[in-house]
Amino acid sequence: MQTATPGRPTPEQIRRAPKVLLHDHLDGGLRPGTIVDIARETGYDALPEKDADRLGTWFREAADSGSLERYLETFAHTCAVMQTRDALVRVAAECAEDLAADGVVYAEVRYAPEQHLEAGLSLEEVVEAVNEGFRLGERRAREGGNRIRVGALLTAMRHAARSQEIAELANRYRDQGVVGFDIAGAEAGFPPTRHLDAFDYLKRENNHFTIHAGEAFGLPSIWQALQWCGADRLGHGVRIIDDITVADDGSVALGRLASYVRDKRIPLEMCPTSNLQTGAAASYAEHPIGLLRRLHFRVTVNTDNRLMSGTSMSEEFGHLVEAFDYTLDDMQWFTVNAMKSAFIPFDERLAMINEVIKPGYAELKAEWLFAPGTAAGPVASGSAPHRG
Numbered sequence: 310m311q312t313a314t315p316g317r318p319t320p321e322q323i324r325r326a327p328k329v330l331l332h333d334h335l336d337g338g339l340r341p342g343t344i345v346d347i348a349r350e351t352g353y354d355a356l357p358e359k360d361a362d363r364l365g366t367w368f369r370e371a372a373d374s375g376s377l378e379r380y381l382e383t384f385a386h387t388c389a390v391m392q393t394r395d396a397l398v399r400v401a402a403e404c405a406e407d408l409a410a411d412g413v414v415y416a417e418v419r420y421a422p423e424q425h426l427e428a429g430l431s432l433e434e435v436v437e438a439v440n441e442g443f444r445l446g447e448r449r450a451r452e453g454g455n456r457i458r459v460g461a462l463l464t465a466m467r468h469a470a471r472s473q474e475i476a477e478l479a480n481r482y483r484d485q486g487v488v489g490f491d492i493a494g495a496e497a498g499f500p501p502t503r504h505l506d507a508f509d510y511l512k513r514e515n516n517h518f519t520i521h522a523g524e525a526f527g528l529p530s531i532w533q534a535l536q537w538c539g540a541d542r543l544g545h546g547v548r549i550i551d552d553i554t555v556a557d558d559g560s561v562a563l564g565r566l567a568s569y570v571r572d573k574r575i576p577l578e579m580c581p582t583s584n585l586q587t588g589a590a591a592s593y594a595e596h597p598i599g600l601l602r603r604l605h606f607r608v609t610v611n612t613d614n615r616l617m618s619g620t621s622m623s624e625e626f627g628h629l630v631e632a633f634d635y636t637l638d639d640m641q642w643f644t645v646n647a648m649k650s651a652f653i654p655f656d657e658r659l660a661m662i663n664e665v666i667k668p669g670y671a672e673l674k675a676e677w678l679f680a681p682g683t684a685a686g687p688v689a690s691g692s693a694p695h696r697g
């Protein structure tokens with residue numbers, strides 16, 4: 310008798326499983342065809358390729374450099390086509406639709422308003438255009454049978470000096486589509502403490518923020534982000550692995566900082582493919598997410614930049630399932646972690662977990678019961694999703 314493979318989800322199940330995304334850059338997730346369209350409409354003639362397929366490949370290959378600085382150079386082209394109201398509405402709407410089609414039910418998508426002012430938009434106009442696009446995308450997704458809710462995170466660039474202004478902007482648009490704040494850009498040489506005023510301000514306003522830390526730079530960056538700046542979450546945070554020692558006999562010792570991160574349930578926004586491209590990890594199998602999940606850190610799975618990393622939430626989970634033999638239970642664990650760590654109010658997070666995420670996984674986990682052949686006789690023990 311043919312038995313269903315216990316646990317290991319199929320690509321189709323991975324896609325249908327409800328997923329939660331906390332770390333995705335709006336300017337890192339455009340459809341290549343949209344870049345080509347807007348470049349033509351707005352007269353931007355510096356694209357390296359005019360054909361959408363070749364352009365998509367160019368982004369992935371250019372981002373595959375092993376260095377965060379070179380990875381970030383590719384954003385010049387996406388930001389160049391995100392300077393008008395119409396372009397921002399379109400890009401944000403397509404982002405929501407693409408995520409929803411991939412089974413994402415809740416997403417926090419970030420972008421840096423200061424990078425979209427070249428054609429004369431104000432910071433407020435940028436935020437309002439993106440919000441409008443997200444609402445439009447949510448509606449279109451719903452019409453297509455997919456439910457998604459998208460919140461915006463406003464990013465300040467860490468090499469620039471506008472973080473206070475952007476923090477105030479995030480606070481002004483709170484409850485109007487913006488759920489938090491972030492800093493991004495080159496990490497080495499630009500410690501998060503440069504932006505202490507902005508973080509202090511947000512704390513006094515009881516607002517939320519995450520900080521890109523522990524990606525291209527190690528423990529000092531994570532330590533500053535948490536203990537000086539007071540970040541609610543860490544963008545990447547993979548280098549926390551430097552504070553964890555695994556002995557030959559398999560026993561594990563956590564340093565003070567790693568203990569703090571785990572004890573305080575600090576969410577880690579991990580982006581495996583992006584980390585392989587920038588050199589923060591060597592392979593999926595060696596990615597720190599495997600060990601951190603085993604040690605019960607509050608790990609989440611994210612895309613970072615779907616265009617530059619040629620990825621999606623389903624792709625990321627597909628790689629992890631392959632590398633670590635993860636099951637639907639593991640996927641659910643990552644997804645509940647992410648939902649718990651979102652910046653929307655607690656009651657809404659709880660409702661998403663209980664009304665959307667758990668029922669979604671329960672349905673997928675019950676599928677083996679209805680697989681062809683199971684009605685004919687007793688089910689072999691190996692076909693149950695939970696052994697024992």
Ligand SMILES: O=c1[nH]cnc2c1ncn2[C@@H]1O[C@H](CO)[C@@H](O)[C@H]1O
Pocket residue numbers: 334335336337377381384388419420421424464493494495521524583613614
């Ligand atoms: O992984 C990353 N690390 C640091 N900065 C990043 C990463 N991905 C994107 N950005 C930066 O964030 C800006 C706003 O979305 C992007 O323009 C890019 O410069």
Ligand SMILES: [Zn+2]
Pocket residue numbers: 332334493521544613
């Ligand atoms: Zn990022």
